[in-house]
Amino acid sequence: MVKGVLTHGSIRPTEALPTEWHDGQQLRIEKVDSDTVTSEQIDEDFAALNALCAAGDPADDEVLERALAEADRQAKEIVRRQMGLE
Helix, strand or coil: CCCEEEECCEEEECCCCCCCCCCCCCCCCCCCCCCCCCHHHHHHHHHHHHHHHHCCCHHHHHHHHHHHHHHHHHHHHHHHHHCCCC
16 A cells, blocks of 8 residues: 655655556545554554665765764764853
């Protein structure tokens, strides 16, 4: 099941559409009760998350880690200055 969001009267998919779908094809659209999450939906979401993580580039992780460390260093420096410790 493909998930989507209603925005300004149009339905916008929040994930890739199946390749076998084509323009003009009729689809069944149902409202999702946001309070109800099935174990099947949770399993599907985790499978999608695992696929995304597996496709990730380790170099991107290193860049992110360095950027987070630099942001942490800068934040601590600002707080120390504000507290008069530097």
